[in-house]
Amino acid sequence: MSTFDIPTTTDSYTKETQKFMDIQLGHITEFIPSFDHTLRLSDAINYLEEHQDIPGIAVEEYGKVVGVLSRDTAVKKYKSRIERLKDQSIKHSIQNDSIDADAADFCEKIFYEIIRIEDRVINQVIIKEGPDFFGIIPLNHLIRHVSRIRELAYEQAHDIQQFFLEKSSTQFKGLKVCNHIKMAHQIGGDFYYLCEISEGKYLVSCFDVASKNIAASLTTGLLSSFYSMYFKYHTGEFNPRHMITELNKIIEEQTPPDIFVAAAFLYFDMTENHVSVFNHGFPSIYLCLPRDGKQLSSLTLDSELMPLGITDMVDFEKKVKRVVLKPRMKFFVYSDGLLDAINIFGQRYGEERVKLFVNEHLGKEPDQVMDALLKEYLIFSEKAVQIDDLTVVVIEVQ
Template identity: 20%
Template sequence: MSTSESDSLSASHQQVTEVLSLLRHELRTPVNGILGYSEIILDDLEGDEFLSSNQTVINALSSLQICGQKILTSVNNHLVLSTELVNNFESDFITVINLLTHDIVPIIDNIFEDCETLHHEEQLKASGTDIDKIESSTKNLKKIINLISQIKIASAEDILCIFRGESNRIENVQDKNPHDRLKSDSEQKFGVILVVDDVENNRVLFSRQLQRQGYEVDTAVDGYQALEKLSHRAYDLILLDYMMPELNGFQVLSRLKSDQKLRHIPVIMISANDEIDQVIRCIEIGAEDYLPKPLNSTLLRARITSTLDKKQLRDREQDYLRQVESLSAKMTKELEMGRQMQLNFLPRELVQHPSWQFSAFFKPARQVAGDFYDLFELTENRVGIVIADVCDKGVGAALFMALFRSLIRIFSFQIQIDYKATCSQGSDSFNDLQILKSEQILEAIALTNDYVAIHHGDLSMFATLFYGILDLNTGQLSYINGGHESLVVITSDGKIREQLKATGPAVGMMPKITFKMANTQIERGEILVGYTDGVSEARNLDGEFFSRDELYRIIQQPADSGADLLETIKVNVLKHIDTAEQFDDITLLAIHRRESLSSS
């Protein structure tokens, strides 16, 4: 077979498929009205004892249901695609039409007879409009049968042109009774549904059925009007007809799913066309479900209930996510305020002295931190030095950081009071003052420990901390190391001269702990380096620690000043972490006793 012959056969197959699809759609549409409105009348009979026992009415309504199903069976049996039909369309199609006409025409006559029977029942006057709609649907069906029965020998393409132009002129009766009886308030369902169908009779029928189930219903005559309505109103569900002129259901669905504001609305596709390929296309791009015409009211109710239930769950989930995002934004704002407040607890300006250089670096792992450092003047030429790490991380550690910092300062400032008191008594003994200062250091840490352990012991919060008092004139440093990382004294040539190891346990673990005091001397040119474990335990993407050994290797490299040494440590630690998440707070403190007053 040549390429041109193959293309011609493919085009013929497509045209025949389209003819059958269009005929099935047009024939099922009025049948949908016959079955739907007769079912509505049957539902009404359930609440009327007289009518429900009227056998004439029951027989007529049952006959309408049977007639509708027979027509569907005939349509399904005869309008079937086959190779023979494609190859011999002009002759075989006439046979198909004759078979359809032979089956359906007598059934149409039976439907009109049943409607006439129902019209003669006085008790059915309230349902007269519905009976009229059954008759209207049947008239439309008859017009379609008359139209196709007049088709003689013609190609599939000719039939498509003739049939489309003629079928579009078949009139549909509009609903003259918009005030339908709804269920009681207790049975009302929640949901606003948009019905999109180019056939007025279908829109009316769908609306009636859905309103009777308690839904609020809006309608659109085509895809363009549907999109326009969707841009101005919120809907819970869309019932979308597949076969519509200009903008078909698939195209409308595609636009909905590409719109961020509308893509969440569930869509149930409805069509008299039950081609599985079209169903799959719709489901693939986001349709929630699919229903064939004529609609089964029970199936319609079940599908809508299921779809709206799922939407309500999604809506609740979205509401929950919005609440979480809102709370998260508020929490972020609160944490940012907390971070700013916590930064205020750190020294705004470091101590300035011609013989000494004080440098610090602080980088929390989260918005708020448990690490802190402090430098504050006590008596003249004496400075308090604190570097600490509160256990745990986050808000809890940050609150206790503020508590530890405040308690140490409050208790330590007693040194100034005691100093003034000593001076007022006429004492000028340096040794007496030195003993008083040492005792005050011990008392400041002991009082802080007891306060935290007694009042907050149930929270199991404690801090490793180093607290020292540095005499700026002599370089003498008296200190207590409560379970903290050893501070390191570096000589001017980069050697580690001394490690200021722990002199007691962490502060706040239990009351009445004894903390020992130690002393050291910072000589000219030496640098005191303090850090928290966030430095040595900093991790890279492979989970490798920066390590204490690497820290000691870096700090033993010659540096011109404490600030330069601290900057070198900081750069190396951050380079090691790189893009990995910072695991712990990082705090560094460097105190450099200059060689001479002229040293920078």
């Protein structure tokens, strides 16, 4: 039989895909011709040799595609002398290595369905548009596309998180602030918000969401939205206890039970010359006090308040630190991503190294402190994987 006599059921396998979104299967479908199941293997080989750009052919029986004969399978079969002598119909050569899906289905949905299949190996997806055959998607193509979809989604989420962070201010009259955040992945659960409440009154907030990646990123979005709405609609004199109570309610009500948020709030009232420190499960905040013209790290403001989102009540009684401000006083705030940083030997950076760093460097300008910390962090964790997000804020009273 010549290739002109092959009983094909389609004249063309080039179809329009642009009507589908890039997250749908139809957008990445490869179009192959379909042939009746009675076609002989030798004729299929001849056709594939004449059309080197085709990955395989669809096999139809009674007007319905029942499988796909890939180029690799056809060539491998035809190399067998016995198979060449038999020259059976292509139906005998198709493998049970495909699943059916609709062109409108979402790529990630089908991808997860495939990885849950344990009784056989899937190599391709047969795509239909309604009742009609539309084409195929090789599994490796689907994996690459799903990976790209995720990559783009993470990039967009990263950009959104950066936008949230850039809404913070670092220019406060009477304070010098230097801050840094480094996510372990493209998106994460560390977040800070620095803002001027009114003239001479400033709020520094740092957060560490007890979750990873997308869940953590969504929660930081909730935090950013809270601040936008609170300061837009709150009336009356600002009270940090009221704000924290309201934020705690939002986190407790709007996140799953296993999500909570460690937080540190420093409310600077330059008009009254004091700072109120609320430590809700954050690592100890270092306070550097001036003494005889020198800087001496001598005080830690430890966590005595419960992380946000665990209960609907916040008990502030005798647990809020109030410190009288002095010129050159510094505050060193950091998330546990610093404590939990590891080196190639699996050793933690830990509390003792933080203490040694503070004693050695906190007498410097805030930007110099930050530069020294990042340099030490990179040297310590060289070639090791960053396992947690890192946030550091250094504040100096002018």
